Amino acid sequence: MNDNDYMRRVMELAERGRGKTSPNPMVGTVIVKDGKVIGEGYHQEYGKKHAEISAIDSASESVEGATLYCNLEPCTNDIPNKKTPPCSERIIKEKITRVVIASLDPNPYINGRGIKKLQENKIRVDMGIMAEESRILNQKYFTFMRTGRPFIHLKIAQSLDGRIATSMGHSKWITNETALKKVHELRAEYDALLVGTNTVIQDNPSLTVRYVRGKNPYRIILDDQLVIPEKAVVLTDELRTKTIIFTSVAPKNPRAQQLSREGIKVIHLKSGQTKYLAIDEVMFRLGEMNISSVLVEGGGETFTSFLKANLFEKITFFISPMIIGTGIQSIGQLGISSLAQAYRLEHVKIDIIDSQAMVEGYRDYQSIIT
Amino acid sequence: MNDNDYMRRVMELAERGRGKTSPNPMVGTVIVKDGKVIGEGYHQEYGKKHAEISAIDSASESVEGATLYCNLEPCTNDIPNKKTPPCSERIIKEKITRVVIASLDPNPYINGRGIKKLQENKIRVDMGIMAEESRILNQKYFTFMRTGRPFIHLKIAQSLDGRIATSMGHSKWITNETALKKVHELRAEYDALLVGTNTVIQDNPSLTVRYVRGKNPYRIILDDQLVIPEKAVVLTDELRTKTIIFTSVAPKNPRAQQLSREGIKVIHLKSGQTKYLAIDEVMFRLGEMNISSVLVEGGGETFTSFLKANLFEKITFFISPMIIGTGIQSIGQLGISSLAQAYRLEHVKIDIIDSQAMVEGYRDYQSIIT
Numbered sequence: 001m002n003d004n005d006y007m008r009r010v011m012e013l014a015e016r017g018r019g020k021t022s023p024n025p026m027v028g029t030v031i032v033k034d035g036k037v038i039g040e041g042y043h044q045e046y047g048k049k050h051a052e053i054s055a056i057d058s059a060s061e062s063v064e065g066a067t068l069y070c071n072l073e074p075c076t077n078d079i080p081n082k083k084t085p086p087c088s089e090r091i092i093k094e095k096i097t098r099v100v101i102a103s104l105d106p107n108p109y110i111n112g113r114g115i116k117k118l119q120e121n122k123i124r125v126d127m128g129i130m131a132e133e134s135r136i137l138n139q140k141y142f143t144f145m146r147t148g149r150p151f152i153h154l155k156i157a158q159s160l161d162g163r164i165a166t167s168m169g170h171s172k173w174i175t176n177e178t179a180l181k182k183v184h185e186l187r188a189e190y191d192a193l194l195v196g197t198n199t200v201i202q203d204n205p206s207l208t209v210r211y212v213r214g215k216n217p218y219r220i221i222l223d224d225q226l227v228i229p230e231k232a233v234v235l236t237d238e239l240r241t242k243t244i245i246f247t248s249v250a251p252k253n254p255r256a257q258q259l260s261r262e263g264i265k266v267i268h269l270k271s272g273q274t275k276y277l278a279i280d281e282v283m284f285r286l287g288e289m290n291i292s293s294v295l296v297e298g299g300g301e302t303f304t305s306f307l308k309a310n311l312f313e314k315i316t317f318f319i320s321p322m323i324i325g326t327g328i329q330s331i332g333q334l335g336i337s338s339l340a341q342a343y344r345l346e347h348v349k350i351d352i353i354d355s356q357a358m359v360e361g362y363r364d365y366q367s368i369i370t
Numbered sequence: 371m372n373d374n375d376y377m378r379r380v381m382e383l384a385e386r387g388r389g390k391t392s393p394n395p396m397v398g399t400v401i402v403k404d405g406k407v408i409g410e411g412y413h414q415e416y417g418k419k420h421a422e423i424s425a426i427d428s429a430s431e432s433v434e435g436a437t438l439y440c441n442l443e444p445c446t447n448d449i450p451n452k453k454t455p456p457c458s459e460r461i462i463k464e465k466i467t468r469v470v471i472a473s474l475d476p477n478p479y480i481n482g483r484g485i486k487k488l489q490e491n492k493i494r495v496d497m498g499i500m501a502e503e504s505r506i507l508n509q510k511y512f513t514f515m516r517t518g519r520p521f522i523h524l525k526i527a528q529s530l531d532g533r534i535a536t537s538m539g540h541s542k543w544i545t546n547e548t549a550l551k552k553v554h555e556l557r558a559e560y561d562a563l564l565v566g567t568n569t570v571i572q573d574n575p576s577l578t579v580r581y582v583r584g585k586n587p588y589r590i591i592l593d594d595q596l597v598i599p600e601k602a603v604v605l606t607d608e609l610r611t612k613t614i615i616f617t618s619v620a621p622k623n624p625r626a627q628q629l630s631r632e633g634i635k636v637i638h639l640k641s642g643q644t645k646y647l648a649i650d651e652v653m654f655r656l657g658e659m660n661i662s663s664v665l666v667e668g669g670g671e672t673f674t675s676f677l678k679a680n681l682f683e684k685i686t687f688f689i690s691p692m693i694i695g696t697g698i699q700s701i702g703q704l705g706i707s708s709l710a711q712a713y714r715l716e717h718v719k720i721d722i723i724d725s726q727a728m729v730e731g732y733r734d735y736q737s738i739i740t
Binding site for chain 1: 530533540543685689693694701713715722725
């Protein structure tokens with residue numbers, strides 16, 4: 001077992017927190033002494049013990065003189081409103097002598113302060129092992145911390161010829177149940193799902209996690225003119241307090257007031273220059289609400305807005321072996337006239353789900369892993 | 371070794387003729403006596419020996435009393451202008467006592483007459499082993515024989531969002547060189563390639579087999595108004611006598627006469643009800659010319675015409691991980707308003723070619739294998 005092996009184990013432990021730690025990162029810790037693992041831990045859930053503390057507390061013997069492996073830099077007490085005691089101080093107090101981390105914590109209140117604190121206390125710090133994997137593991141957290149807005153993932157279910165519905169708006173179901181299960185797995189990893197109001201009008205989706213276990217994300221509706229139907233599931237089901245509507249109608253609008261009384265959060269934005277809301281402003285408002293990741297599920301105009309604004313980290317296409325012909329297109333006008341201007345996805349991964357192709361990639365992979 | 375094992379070997383042998391036997395089928399033969407293979411053969415090239423004759427001629431001992439395995443029914447002398455002596459008579463003459471075939475020959479001049487002839491001569495005939503594989507192997511031949519028109523395969527190279535070019539017509543290159551090589555492998559298996567005249571105007575393609583070894587197919591251009599540019603590669607290169615233009619302009623049109631003088635075949639059709647040529651008539655004219663398979667390579671209007679006419683057996687999408695937005699769409703108006711009417715490809719196969727997805731399937735798989 002070498003540093004790499006221990007760090008791989010750290011990643012496995014961290015992974016166990018997937019879908020439960022947000023807006024915190026997934027973190028794992030392994031403590032090694034005399035070539036033997038004497039403690040392990042991971043961050044189980046937002047608000048609970050940090051991985052480092054959990055590993056120290058679980059150690060089978062004294063951690064004095066041990067090496068601590070962790071995917072992220074241990075925290076300090078520089079974060080405002082901190083929920084848990086800082087890990088770096090505990091590490092110092094326990095006389096751990098070496099700390100190995102994959103990468104710095106991108107949280108601007110920590111970023112480098114954690115290792116500085118350890119080094120000032122004569123602890124040897126090694127950094128950079130599995131750094132790429134660490135940033136991929138916590139890609140949502142890294143993006144949120146660095147940009148102040150959520151990690152944005154577009155999810156498009158379409159026919160081979162790029163249609164998300166027929167000309168009459170029929171879209172149920174372009175992809176099959178296995179693909180749907182994959183979508184629900186994805187949903188469970190996001191703080192929020194987002195759709196345009198047309199999608200609510202056409203499909204009346206629940207936007208919940210049903211096919212797998214997992215927490216239900218917030219439901220964000222972009223509804224410039226507040227035309228969402230009164231009976232929409234997202235306004236009437238028991239999760240309606242998790243529905244957030246962005247609109248440009250005035251706060252004193254009776255419909256807006258009615259929705260607020262029913263427990264739905266209505267956020268008023270000035271209208272953009274177009275008939276659409278300004279996506280970038282919506283995203284920063286979500287960031288302020290500590291929503292660190294958002295899965296955008298439709299429809300075509302909404303996908304197009306995000307692409308045009310260059311506001312997305314990742315995109316996943318579920319492509320069904322179906323041909324619809326002219327209908328509702330997944331992506332509209334992007335103003336691209338030469339192929340050199342086209343979006344070329346990076347770090348592409350293709351999976352086969354029954355007879356559907358799942359193609360996903362990043363807008364800018366380099367910015368995710370560095 | 372049992373009947374199935376021998377038939378599998380037959381298929382392997384037949385496969386060696388791929389791309390060389392058209393409009394004949396690929397055929398393999400194995401001769402077995404006392405549990406030992408004593409002869410093998412396959413149809414190497416159009417006009418050369420049939421597989422059965424080749425196997426008998428190559429036999430290491432007398433074939434009297436042997437079993438002959440063949441994917442297709444042996445031929446009779448009922449075919450007009452037959453190039454080779456009929457296999458059924460040779461089998462009878464050589465006193466082979468059992469014949470095992472995968473399926474009947476769909477050629478209306480043979481279809482059942484071959485086995486009848488053998489049975490009349492007291493030869494035991496067993497049929498149906500690997501029948502599906504046999505029909506897939508010779509799908510082009512089966513379709514041509516049954517319908518009198520070529521097997522039609524649409525090949526579409528597009529972006530994730532279903533665009534084959536930008537709004538300015540830029541399409542070079544949406545897919546990469548590995549995909550291009552796959553396309554050239556496909557081309558080498560077809561008697562003809564077909565494009566609409568817009569594709570010639572936009573891309574000026576060579577429509578030849580370059581990235582792999584193989585014979586160059588005919589090049590069919592649909593050009594209702596005969597607007598193909600004079601300098602088009604397909605009109606000026608050394609293969610121009612393999613270019614066939616379908617048009618509705620009159621034979622006495624000077625441009626048509628000029629093209630004919632230059633060795634290009636110009637076929638005059640009455641204009642259809644729309645601005646397009648009647649695809650079904652084009653296909654039957656190709657059938658009359660003994661063109662048994664055609665790979666349709668573009669553009670969007672041409673693909674749409676074939677889909678609307680329900681005239682295709684197979685379709686292959688090469689999907690590049692690129693997003694173009696509004697541009698030239700791969701498939702246009704099909705008049706589909708409900709998802710129940712959408713084309714759902716059958717027997718879908720998905721391959722990953724670098725970071726591109728290759729998705730292919732059949733319009734009606736059952737009709738291919740039965």
